[in-house]
Amino acid sequence: MISNYLKTYSNYYLSRYTVTKKKFEEILKKKINKDFFQNKISEAQKNEFILEIESVIKYFKRIGMFNEERLLEITFQNYTNKGYSQKKISYKLREAKFD
Numbered sequence: 001m002i003s004n005y006l007k008t009y010s011n012y013y014l015s016r017y018t019v020t021k022k023k024f025e026e027i028l029k030k031k032i033n034k035d036f037f038q039n040k041i042s043e044a045q046k047n048e049f050i051l052e053i054e055s056v057i058k059y060f061k062r063i064g065m066f067n068e069e070r071l072l073e074i075t076f077q078n079y080t081n082k083g084y085s086q087k088k089i090s091y092k093l094r095e096a097k098f099d
Contacts, residue, residue: 006056014065021057021066022097028053072098
């Protein structure tokens with residue numbers, strides 16, 4: 001069962017941005033740590049949410065939010081249209097954390 005906290009934030013984030021699974025996992029961890037240090041959540045909640053990240057990613061993958069092949073095609077095409085060099089495209093794709 002996914003907590004309301006993570007589901008609400010995930011819906012908000014994924015409705016605005018397209019990201020890879022690994023990048024999304026990183027974003028969720030940063031959000032949880034940020035809220036913990038701002039005293040919005042307790043340490044017990046923080047640990048619970050971190051353990052729950054895997055199920056959140058599985059849930060959103062099941063409903064089709066992570067089509068990485070299509071995202072890779074679009075991203076690559078976008079960078080070539082902008083005239084990026086091969087080295088810069090390679091760097092940007094590694095930064096996006098594609099599988």
